[in-house]
Amino acid sequence: MSGREIRTMEEFAEAIGISRPTVSKYFNDPASVRKTTRDRIEAALEEHHYQPNIFAINQNRKATKCIGILVPYLSDPFFAEMVRLMERRCIDAGFWPVILSAHGEQHLENEALATMRSLRPTGALLAPLGRASDLKALERFARNVPTVVFDSNVPVGETFVGSNNFQSIPMIVDYLCRTGEPPCFMEMQPVNPNANKRRDAYIMAMEKLGYDPQVVRVEGSGWEFEQIGLELGGEMLSSGGFPSSTILCSNDRLAIGLIAAAFERGLRVGHGQGCALRVAGHDDHPLSRFTTPPLTTVSQDYMSIVNKSVATLFDLVESGERNQGNRTEILFDGKLILRSSA
CATH class of the missing domain: 3.40.50.2300 (Response regulator)
Structure with a gap:
């Protein structure tokens, strides 16, 4: 296969002389294969410049490593900071965060939910638009995906985490x-x-x-x-x-x-x-x-809201249990910040 561009995982496995199931196992969880095999695969990735189709890999999994994060307005630094903290927590836990914004519009929030659902996420962290949201679309999504809602307390998902x-x-x-x-x-x-x-x-x-x-x-x-x-x-x-x-x-x-x-x-x-x-x-x-x-x-207690939202979602994912019909609310107190304006 020398000189050929490698396009698929099958071609990559054939080129490096390692079985396709072992290569697939490596991409699902590198630590699950022996170190000597892992070293061979990683050296071959460098040599052949092969980039696997992570989306396709996820679609073939029974449980993906994708966590969906949806906010109403990503350009707002408030939500950008919340998302930054959530993204970091997900990455550190070995998940693939996918971040989407509704841009303040219902039809874009619905499209974002549909896109997220197509990725077959392990779970989702949602800050809905609120009054402008399509509640039925949110309910349909949350019925199929373990969901924690934050910031905007719309009555969907297993848990709401926000400010008191x-x-x-x-x-x-x-x-x-x-x-x-x-x-x-x-x-x-x-x-x-x-x-x-x-x-x-x-x-x-x-x-x-x-x-x-x-x-x-x-x-x-x-x-x-x-x-x-x-x-x-x-x-x-x-x-x-x-x-x-x-x-x-x-x-x-x-x-x-x-x-x-x-x-x-x-x-x-x-x-x-x-x-x-x-x-x-x-x-x-x-x-x-x-x-x-x-x-x-x-x-608002950004860090506590983020940590509790993510930890609650991870608990839902790990347990495999859905507590729909027994929705909980977790509220954090605010802190007075005195500056010159008042």
């Missing part, structure tokens, strides 16, 4: 009320269940402290949160539409846009003399410490 909004929002509301004018709450049209929970938690916390809740909703929708905060939040600043000089935003991305809008209007954000308003957010978005001024917020 009814702990984190009251914590920052209490801080803002103790240190200045009680906050109003700025939100946009909700895109996932977190938004509604945060509004409800704000109302509960304000009433518990003896203040009237003041919810301000701007009419923006979609996933361009910073643009909504900049444009529609800016319009509210110009019209005097905020009932308080302390503004708690539903998420950090809205707050980042609002801080930019204040800068455009010459309004100083922060504490002390000369400051026109305080702005706070939620999530500890990776860019929140780089705003001017840096954003006061509540951090």
